Amino acid sequence: MxxxxxxxxxxxxxxxxxxxxxxxxxxxxxxxxxxxxxxxxxxxxxxxxxxxxxxxxxxxxxxxxxxxxxxxxxxxxxxLSRTFQQLELFEDLTVEDNLLAAAETPTWTDVLLDIVRPGRVSPHQGDVEWALETVGLAESLKAFPSDLSHGQRKLVGVARALAARxxxxxxxxxxxxxxxxxxxxxxxxxxxxxxxxxxxxxxxxxxxxxxxxxxxxxxxxxxxxxxxxxxxxxxxxxxxxxxxxxxxxxxxx
Ligand SMILES: Nc1ncnc2c1ncn2[C@@H]1O[C@H](COP(=O)(O)OP(=O)(O)OP(=O)(O)O)[C@@H](O)[C@H]1O
Ligand SMILES: [Mg+2]
Missing domain, CATH: 3.40.50.300 (P-loop containing nucleotide triphosphate hydrolases)
Structure with missing residues (x-):
């Protein structure tokens, strides 16, 4: 199939x-x-x-x-995940937060967990790190998009799609x-x-x-x-x- x-x-x-x-x-x-x-x-x-x-x-x-x-x-x-032909990154967010913003789809369970366990690690953190590692940008986790070359920015776009696993x-x-x-x-x-x-x-x-x-x-x-x-x-x-x-x-x- x-x-x-x-x-x-x-x-x-x-x-x-x-x-x-x-x-x-x-x-x-x-x-x-x-x-x-x-x-x-x-x-x-x-x-x-x-x-x-x-x-x-x-x-x-x-x-x-x-x-x-x-x-x-x-x-x-x-x-089924995708990138967009016109790449849009949030310039004021770190690379990590750009990926978390895309991956985060809060459910009621997430909201409740935030109340009972504030400060818990986002459930998508591991996926974000994996995605950046996979495209070779593990070092750029805390960088801002403006710190990156055009090629690296394109890779952030790919990583953002990958963070959804x-x-x-x-x-x-x-x-x-x-x-x-x-x-x-x-x-x-x-x-x-x-x-x-x-x-x-x-x-x-x-x-x-x-x-x-x-x-x-x-x-x-x-x-x-x-x-x-x-x-x-x-x-x-x-x-x-x-x-x-x-x-x-x-x-x-
Ligand atoms: N939302 C839309 N409304 C009207 N026409 C559209 C729309 N989106 C695409 N088209 C038209 O559909 C056709 C296919 O466009 P599409 O963007 O899918 O091509 P493409 O193969 O991706 O081209 P490119 O290589 O330039 O990205 C084009 O004639 C385009 O003008
Ligand atoms: Mg096109």
Whole structure:
């Protein structure tokens, strides 16, 4: 059984089919890429499977459960986590507090525990430390976002998604704006997530990163899947080369 599976997933904005009958599956333990030109529908796909935009047709299944009508926070609680293309960090909070702010979903039990055991360690503290360690930022726990490089800030965004302890993390352009060295570094870190039982769906325009780090890649164009295969197959797929990659694929091979 696939960890994530969409069937005929369709999202419309007015007359525009931003996602048009998308069938994608991510098996547990896999690192899957999703690429396509600007406006192809990649972010919309993440928004749709995490419940941030309504779908007009099709289904989303996660770990065998039908997710289509499940609320976004409940999807996150069940192990589906995401980053946002536009990274927003709280500049006045430490890195640690940025992660705690995202991870904290107080329940009545938490509120009661706060009353009877004030000053107790947040139940998510260990997850926050694990998440920062996993992306290589353990040292930056008490730093402020302004102390960090652009690449490190992007990694805080990834760590924030990881602090929810997901089974699958959806990454929307985590390497945007990074130079080649930083991109390779982040690639290695992300690949390491598989060792922590976190499966990955990675969107990025950095072909070097995607083709090097993914086990398999889907290609979207005009809201539909035009190709699916290993990086080697994608690199040489004539439809992909024509639609999107062009000279870039040659360069990164
Ligand atoms: N909330 C919205 N309302 C109307 N149209 C939207 C909305 N969100 C996205 N779109 C449109 O849907 C299409 C797909 O957009 P989307 O952001 O998913 O593309 P993308 O593949 O993520 O592009 P990029 O690589 O630039 O991030 C585009 O034509 C976009 O203008
Ligand atoms: Mg996008």
């Amino acid at each position: 696939a960890l994530l599976e969409t069937n005929g997933l369709t999202v419309t904005f007015g007359g525009l089919h931003a996602n048009d009958g998308i069938d994608i599956s991510v098996e547990r333990g896999r690192f899957v890429g999703l690429i396509g030109p600007n406006g192809a529908g990649k972010t919309t796909f993440i928004d749709a499977i995490t419940g941030f935009v309504p779908i007009s047709d099709g289904t989303v299944r996660f770990a065998g459960e039908l997710f289509t009508t499940v609320a976004p926070h409940e999807r996150a609680r069940r192990g 997901p089974q699958l993390v959806l990454l929307d352009e985590p390497a945007a704006g990074l130079d080649t060295t930083e991109s390779q570094e982040i690639g290695g870190r992300l690949r390491g997530l598989l060792d922590h039982d976190v499966s990955v769906l990675l969107i990025d325009h950095d072909m070097g990163l995607v083709l090097n780090v993914c086990d398999e890649v889907y290609v979207l164009d005009f809201g539909g899947v035009i190709a699916h295969g290993t990086p080697a197959e994608i690199r040489t797929n004539p439809r992909v080369v024509a639609a999107y990659l062009g000279a870039e694929a040659e360069q990164s091979s």
